[in-house]
Amino acid sequence: MSLTPAFLDELRARTSLSALIGKTTKLTKAGREHKGCCPFHNEKTPSFYVNDDKGFYHCFGCSAHGDAIRWMTDQRGLPFIDAVKELVQAAGMEMPAQDKRSAERAERAQSLHDVMAAAAEWFEQQLDGLEGAPARDLLQRRGISDATRRNFGFGYAPDARGKLRAALKQFGDPMLIEAGLLISVEGKDPYDRFRGRLMIPIRDQRGRVIAFGGRIIGDGEPKYLNSPDTPLFDKGRTLYNLDRAAPAARKADRVFVVEGYMDAIALAQAGLGETVAPLGTALTEHQLERLWRMVDVPTLCFDGDNAGQKAAIRAAHRALPMLAPGRSLSFVTLPEGQDPDDLVRAKGAAAFEACVREAVPLVDRLWAHELAAEPMTTPEQRAGFRARMGELAKTILDPVVRSEYQAEFRRRYDEQFAPAPRRFEPRAPFVPRRPGQKWTPPPLPVTEDAKALRATGIDRVLAKAVLAGLIRHPAEIARHMEVLGSLRLADGALGRLFEAVVDVALEDRALDSARLVTILTNSGFEAVARDLLRADTMAYSFTQPTGDATRARDDLDEAIAILVTQPEVNAALADATSAMQARFTEEAFERQVALVREKQALELRLANLVQSNEDARAFDSEDD
Template sequence: MSLTPQFLDELRARTTLSALVGKSVKLHKAGREHKGCCPFHNEKTPSFYVNDEKGFYHCFGCSAHGDAIRWMTDQRGLPFIDAVKELAQAAGLEMPAQDRRAAEKAERARGLHDAMGDAATWFTEQLGGLSGSEARGVLDKRGIRPDTARAFGLGFAPDSRGQLKAALKDYGAPALIECGLLISVENKEPYDRFRGRLMIPIRDQRGRVIAFGGRIIGDGEPKYLNSPDTPLFDKGRTLYNLDRAAPAVRKSGRVLVVEGYMDVIALAQVGIHEAVAPLGTALTEHQLEKLWRMVEVPVLCFDGDAAGQKAAIRAAHRALPLLQPGRSLSFVTLPQGQDPDDLVRARGAGAMEELLASAQPLVDRLWQSEMAAEPLDTPEQRAGLKQRLSELAGTIADQGVKFEYLSEFRRRADEHFRPAKKPFVPFQKRTGPWKPPPLPVTEDAKAFRAAGIDRVLAKAVLAGLIRHPAEIARHMEVLGSLRLVDGALGRLFEAVVDVALEDQRGQDPLDSGRLVTILARSGFETVASELLRADTMPYSFTQRSADHGRARADLDEAIAILIARPEVDTMLAEATQAMQSEFTADAFERQVALVREKQALEDRLANLVQSNEDARAMGSEGN
């Protein structure tokens, strides 16, 4: 069959798109278009438009866009050729002629579909009859309601070798053998494949029965028996419940992959309708492609036992070569020994939603699996881990995704196996005078420390001391080191300290006004007055109206930072020089610790400014 562009254009022209869409979406006339709520995502305000003249639909909310054929494939879930056939039949168009072999194949498939549909109806009738009482008891015991059983078309196959064969005798034994309902054994009469089992119909995307899964009633093996591969059924290309799940997936934006039929049915019964299941095999590439056509990141919810987790890893490995940007997997780990059926029966849909909310990305599941694969105590074992991770990433065909996985695995390995750091105690906020660490400092280091004084912060501290002279005596020992600062700022520091020392002999406490007066006699009136006018400095201790207790605490912190920063810079310079001369683990750790200490000091200073800004804002609100 050849579908020419001319034929497809004629098909679109003969299809009134608003009438087609209006069968499942409530549309309202809006000028020359029709509008309604989008069927591809949940919305309350209509943003979905259908234009008959141009022959397309478009959603301004989720960007869904297409023509009549796209509507049939995306909204109805039909394969392309089936969508064309259905539209052609509705439009009164003859499909292009098939060759004889294709026509015969299509005719035979129609007969097989009819046989499978009639078999499903017969199994359903048996479930409701006298012989189905035990099967109904199984459903009741598992908490499956009658309305759920009807929705999924559940049935019962009596424990008989010929009842189904007799009921469908008009199709003939060869057709029933071809669609997997009968078993043919050499030199024996064909007999019913499914006997004494709860029957679960498996449908294609159009909702047609193409196979069955049969669960044993009572004891026996195998527990589940599936139809064999037939002209209608390829278990590696089929996902159970895909026809019912597809509309729910389009609304929720997620698809869940569980292990078994009963998991799917139990989830649907509690309102989670977007679940599908493979058919007794590991996920195949074809099944993954079907999932990715629906959503970018399907969620695998396999059982919490060892077998379920192995199945999840097999699926992860199977997916790796197919990964692309916007195409991955995530994983939910169920409680040990439980499957989704057990979970929702015991704790309801909320328990499942809670697990889904914390689904694990594919990269995390691969990392976790390889980390647990073998001990990692020796260099050889750690090298083996890195090699396995590299080989996994190497299977990814997309070069961009492969690079990202290689980089991520390398980063995680480096971080995990980085040598343990020695405990490092950062500088703490002090209530008393600060004392430098008891480490030997060279003469060169002293010069470096003097040059490393933060003059902006030193200016703010000096303004704070002039505004709060009672604090000078508390920091006398520390402030002496500031005499190393040269220029006018250093000379003013010396004068302030000298005045405070001299004033300790007096009877009255030294206040800011008297300190400025004394400094003026020594020629510091102008610079002292300018410092006291510096209300723009972002610290509480420089502000005229600041709370005294707050200003005192902040001044203590500022002085500690002022003195500590050059000390840390000095030690960091020495550590860097030592490591450059001879790299050792101890030297490297010391350098890293000092870098962190330097950053901690910067953070403390930033917090000091921020806390003062917050206090100013609160004061402005209060005014």
Template sequence: MTLTPAFLDELRARTSLSALVQKTVKLQRAGREMRGCCPFHNEKTPSFYVNDDKGFYHCFGCSAHGDAIKWMTDQRGLPFIDAVKELAAAAGLDMPEQDRRSAEKAERAKGLHDVTHAANDWFEAQLAGLDGAAVQALLRKRGVSEATARTFNLGFAPDSRAKLRTALKTIGDGPLIETGLLIQVEGKEPYDRFRGRLTIPIRDPRGRVIAWGARIIGEGEPKYLNSPDTPLFDKGRTLYNLDRAAPAARKAGRVLVVEGYMDVIALAQAGIAEVVAPLGTALTEHQLERLWRVAPVPTLCFDGDAAGQKASLRAAHRAVPLLAPGRSLRFVTLPDGQDPDDLVRARGASALEALLAQAEPLVDRLWTTELAAEPLDTPEQRAGLKRRLADLATGIADGAVRTEYQSEFRRRFDAHFAPAPRKPFVRSFDRRAGPYKPPILPVSADAKAVNATGIDRVLAKAVLAGLIRHPAEIAHHYEILRSLRMAAGDSGGALGRLFEAVVDLAVEDGTLDSAGLVTILAKSGFEAVATDLLRADTMPYSFTQAGGDTARAHADLDEAIAILVARPEVDDALADATAAMQARFTDEAFERQVALVREKAALERRLANLCQANEDARHFGFEGD
């Protein structure tokens, strides 16, 4: 079948867009247009307009825009060809001729839809009759109202091998077998598939019955029995309640995925209509793609037991390769042993909404699961965790998302296994006062030479230049440098970003020399900053110079890092001591302040000695020997 532009234009011209939209949205005349509240996002002031003359709708709030066909695909959730067929039928417009094979397939499907419709009417009638009393009692016990049962077209299959077959004998055994309603065993008479069960019709996106899920009444196995795959029904491509949930989901801006039919029905009755369920199996790639057409980040609300959590993890792993910018999953962990039906019946919809507000992003679910997968006490076990995370990220097809996951997993791994924070500066200045513990953050103007992170940027630049000159030293100071790079990174400037890049690169490849490190930094956009840092004439330290005594440079670099760490702590402590003395002058406060002033002066002398020693070496010609 070929849908030409001329045919589609004729279809749009014959369709009253406002009449189509008004089936689900209340519109009011506003000049030459119609206006109402947008069905694609929640709003109280109407910003959604329909223009019949131009044949389009537009929302000035969320920018939703389209014609009659797009309305059917976006708001109703229909596939494109189904949307066209439904509009054409309403407009009295014949569809273009199909090839013979496609026409025969369509005619056959139409006949099978008539069969499933007739069968479900019969199931509904049995539920309403005397034979359905036990099922009615079960629904009342589960809190399902009569109105909800009618909305979901629930029915009853009597406990008989031939009642349905007899009731639909005019249709014949062939179509009933083809739609899965009868079971055919070679050499025996066909018999009813569903017996003694509550029947729950499964619909396609256009709302046509294509299969059933059937729950046993009382005890027995299996608890649920589904239709087999048929020409109308593909279990791996179908989601229960998608025909009703899709419009509600677009309005709510979310879609929820639960495990079972009764969960869907219970939530819908509680006012949460944007809910679907897979059909007794793990979510498939096709089902995930359908969900992403409805909402960019579906929320999985599987049961709180071990089986439910395993199912959610399987869905997470199945989704990973398919991730794309803005397209992901979220997860809600229900109380252990409860499903959404239990939760809503016991505590109301608000209890579920509270859990939904705290839904866990996909990256969190993957991280916490892998973290808990096995002990992490040894280097080998930690390496295993790193490998598993790397494999997950590598499996993502989209390059941009893959890079972000690799970076995020690396950041979380580093943060989780970071050493305990260094102890704050502690010095006993007076036996009566006891050890003094300064505050963690910079406090006052006494630390004006220290930037917002507490790090002396001039000295930090020198240390960074030294690390680029001597990258092997990074491993010796990794614990200290980790905390320093976090502080430097908080500033958001080039220095902080370069500091983090240098430490990461050296840790990843312990064999990198200075030239190799600079080459990689240049490719990452740090060429100008790194080159500036390596200009020997800008910094008077042995470890920033090219050549020279390597052992001495390493020793001086050790000393510079120690000073870089200690100075902010002393400055903080001094600021606190000064403030304490100004608030209340005591001998103890004065002695504490004096001791800290001396400590600060000692650090300045140590730094000056580093500079002077380097100048002496250059003056006497020792540098480079």
């Protein structure tokens, strides 16, 4: 079968779009168009327009847009081919001829649909009969109302090996076996698959019964029994209640994923119809894709027990490679030992909604799980944790999302484990100790000569890095204006560039990096600025063109503190060394030792800035 563009254009031309949409959405005439409240999002003022002449609908509120076929796939949730078939039938057209094999498959599928519809009707009749009393009692104990029971098509399979087979004998054993209703045993007669169970029909997107789930009435295993995979039913591609949940999800802009049928039914009965459930297996890639076709961020509401939380993590890991900008998952943690069914029966929909308000995004769920996986008391354990988070981020195929996860994991790791930066605190003026008085650390120089050392004795390599950081983050200049002003006396091109950067920033406090570079270029500093901004020449976070902005600002603060303090410590150490060489005293010796330690501490702080940046880049070095 070939659906040519000409055939599809003819189908659209023969379809009255306003009549099609008007079946489920109230429209009023507005000139040559029709308008109404958008069915894709909640609104009070109509912003949804349908144009029959042009054959499309458009919402000016949420930007929903499409033709008749798109309406059937997006609003009704139908697969493309099913949408076309319905429109073709309504328009009185004929589908293009199928090849022989396709025609045979379609005919067999149609026959199987007939079988499943007949089985569902027969199961419902048994639930209403005498033998169905235990199943009706179970529904009553579970709080299922008669209206919900009818709406979801509950039934009952008698505890017998051949009653269904006899009731549907007109279809023949081969078809009943193919539909998954009978079990075939070599050398023996086939027998009913479902016996002594409450029957729950499983429907496709069009609302047709394609399989069954059977719950045992009393004790026994398995508690739930699903139909096997058949030409109609693929367990890994099907979501229970999708036919009802899809329209509700698009309207509410959310969809809940729960573990089982009864959870989905209980939430629907409580007014939360936008709920689906996988069928006894972990969420598959196909099921995740179906969910993302409805909303960008489905919400997983698995049970609060250990098994439920493991299922949530499996779903999180499976979703990672498929993430895209704006497309993710969120997670609701239910009270321990409770499932959604328990919660809404005991406390109502409000209790469930309260849990939903506490939902956490995928990144939080992954971080919390890995952080709690083992103790983090040793360097080896922390290194293992960091490696695991890095490997998780690398599984994301979309490069933009992968980069964001790597940056987020780095930031969280630093906040969790990195020691707070050690800031330099000026010492109190030195006072020679009196006899018996405990010695205190010596003062740093406060004379004009000592202040001049900030200009003449600064570490020029570090000064270049700080200047590059200020050019990349010009908003930080105002925060450090006082100390930067004292660095203006530096000679040569570096000093002149310092002065130019500070002057430009003083004139425009809202300056960004690109404009600052432009101004410096126009002022004759193009070569030196270009050399400073080469990311591969400096190993600091604040000199890099990309990265965590908060981390870069913190590291720049630390670098400026070291830059300003180093000359003072060096001058004080030189003075203490000269004094001790001239005349050895205990005070002079202690002062020299203290200043040596202070200098070593500054060198360690500077080394930590480089190391922390290398650690951050290690998260994604393989990916780069």
